[in-house]
Amino acid sequence: MAGTTQILQLADRVEPTSHLCFRHGVENRRLCVYVRVRTFSFKGDLVVSQPRLVIPVTAYGVLLVAALQTLVVPVIGDIQAALGVSAAAASWAVTANLLAAAVFTPVLGRLGDLRGRRPVMIGIVILVLAGSILAATTTSLPLLVIGRVLQATSFGLFPLGIGVLREELPAKRLTGAMALVSGMLSVGAGLGITVTGLLMRGEGADYHQLFWLSTGMSILGLIGVLLLPRRPAAATGKLDWTGAAVLGLGLVLLVMPLEQGNTWGWASPATLGSLAGAVVVLALFVLMERRIKQPLVTTRMLRHRPIVIAHVAGLSTGFAMFAIFLSVSALVQAPPSVTGYGFGSSVLAASLVYLLPGSAGGIITAPLGGRLVIRFGAKATLLIAALLTAAGFILLAVVHSTTWEVIVGSVAVNTGVMFGYASLPALVIQNVDRTETGIANSVNSIFRSVGMSLGTAFVVTLVTRNLIPGLPVGLPQESQFRLIFIVGAAVALVTAGVVGFLLPRSRPAAQLTVPEVEEEEAAGAAGVEVPAALVARQKTA
Template sequence: MTSSVASPDAPGATPPTERRSGRVIVATLGLCGIVVALMQTLVVPVIPELPHLLSTTPSDASWAVTATLLAAAVVTPISGRLGDMYGKKRILIASLLLVVVGSVVCAFANSLIPLVVGRALQGAAVGVIPLGISILRDELEPKKVAGAMAVVSATLGVGGAVGFPVAAAVAEVADWHVLFWMAAGLGLVCTVIAVRVIPESPVRNPGRFDAVGAVGLSAALVLLLLPITKGGTWGWSDPLTLGLLAASAVVFLAWGVLQLRTSRPLVDLRVSARPHVLFTNLASIAIGFSMYGNSLTLPQLLMAPESTGYGLGLSMVATGLTLAPGGLVMMALSPVSAKISAWRGPRFTLMVGAVVVAAGYTFVYFFSSTVWQIMIGSMIIGAGVGLSYSAMPALIIGAVPLSETAAANGLNALMRSIGTSTAAAVVSVVLAGMTVTLGTATIPSLDAFRATFVIAVVAAVVSLVFAALIPSPKRRARS
């Protein structure tokens, strides 16, 4: 496969002396990442009320979350490839506009279908984060790239953690549509700033877009993630669930064969099969699983009634405030993770992150009887996720051609999405299968919560194993 790459010193490229301040670029991309990540948790506070608000069933109302996950998974790798081909800034701006349009659609929605459409558009903007990481590689001095990538990577957790209490507070004092007007305003602000601040990358990989590959990947991902996210509702042994999973395997196989035979594929599977890239992506799935277990389990434990003997009876706003420091720790550790990577390499940072995540879940397994204990456990988990997330882009960009940075980072983001979607399915099954009855309500038991902590520890250990299999710099040099 050939590519056309413009050097930063080539004619038409932006001279280093004319480039905008690196700090301004990092701050802008960090803000964009936080706003895009906020979309993931925006509707969580109003999910219990959506069936009444939209005159629909709880099962159908869950599409407000499912649509966002599916759209993010499908569009992220595609936006990465488009960024490599047509300009990363151009696709980043288009993604931010999707936030604005999707939020406005949701703000006017009073029925299920418009809300689902708007939420899908919001989810399609998640590609902003891998695109931003790729822009950093193109625009910053090499010695500053690692720290900047750590900051932008951390925004995924920060946006989700901060968005939860903010959305809950807004939903308590205002009409739920205000949430989406707020999101539209934030998206518009980010778009305007990005247009003015972010330079267009001189690095391109022009050619014909692999539309067939994009359709094939989209179909395969929908067939995979739809039964994963809805299996708890449909039933895991239901023919529809099993049929979609089987169809996904067939489509993925056919898509892979087609990609290997395509001169300019959507995803270069030969590059993706390199041990450095392959094991990083596999570790990303496991870390994504562990991260989302924290987002699903700890809020329910904090809000469970005190009469259970293990619940803490917090409101949704108080729950969000309790867990918000976990996301802030991710951002605060960005400089630390960059220094660890500079000292021992991003592979070592990823391994340390996996160990810290496992330690956090082990802590809450034994200590979860008070609010402060859960807050500490959440912060430990957030620290581990922050270390891991900051290391992954560094591992990826160190193993792929410069002209494929955005596509490779998009694929890595997809791996994390698969991990979070799988976690949602597994954790939901465990919490629904181990319950206690309290009056007329059925809630997860303490054993159910502890079981999810054990599963998350196992996922973190799996990530540690995959990280250990990533070739070290010395092994790669010998190869």
């Protein structure tokens, strides 16, 4: 009877798929009753859960993030010509997007934890849609930049999507789903470059077409997030707006010189001053967060070794992803008749032949990475990722005179990137509470974005230095590409060393704690799939 009373007391906490547990008997054994409810009441509204849509909706959202990031990069010259502005001014269509993303991502991730992920995701997609329409209809650079700032909110979809997966999926499916969704970052980036090449070919091509495309993609994304199940917020409390402002300022000071260093000069007072300011402001942010009761980022996330190493790996993975995209694209477009290397490919051919195989292969390699995490753990998968990345860069540094050599090297690096993306969310959520899922993955996303900026700045700097003399158009010596590939391999090998020697060994199926495994097995015996996060929620209820 006591057990029945406990069940009745818990009945108001039943969710679409939930369980009620109680102790009974002289052995005080734990019994759980698993309940499947297809519709449920939440704040007076009738809500229909659509768990089958969770993975495709979150995967599409992440693909949208990556596509929006790379869609504009190849058309900076077209924007410059169409709007009659300088190259430096036109580049703000990219720079403003990255700066805004650095500010928005942690705020949106924490808002999702505090206010619910679904409503925040809906708001994000509406802002992205508004930014796409503005950019598609304006002929003013300031308005285009504002549109790109609005599109930057899309960066919040990745950490929020990981949080949704943790809420909705059974633990046995979570790692594979996170790997697939994370892999869309590379797939979307390659897709963005390829689609740009297709739309901008021929006479009369207009860059506005790209923003009309992003408008259509945003509408589809909005329909998708509206179908996500509603859930109460994972955490309670207030957003640390002061901390968010200080963190945003520090990230702007960090990302700005990485994007503008080639224009300002890497040894200029503006570049060095911004980097020094970033160090000071970010150090101030850490001190502030240690002194307040409800920090934006807890001290555990700032000093816990697995989380710190996850951020280092995210930085390295982002660096490798953009370094391979930009360097291979520049290499294969070089005319061999005057440079002695390259293939004289068009932008479209470079995208379709050399970049797309590695990106599209993510549809296969991302789930494979998830299986590796399930079977061997996040540490082993990260180590494999770093070594694969290094192997691909080394191959390209040694040989890149035939098409197959470049494709194989590029695919190897991209596979390493995919495996890295597959393991990072698992490593992060294994080491944070479910109430911090959004902000923890947001911080990891920031490190990945900074790595992308570093990769971009590094490649652009090298391909604009040590040029072949006597050519009307500046083209780099072949040695510059070898240096890019050697440095890419070195970064990956350093990451492998950090992961191999400093990261504690992680268990297979890393997202589960021992109690969750026991309850997951009990649910399986009952024929019911239970979202992993519900176990933690029931314990804290």
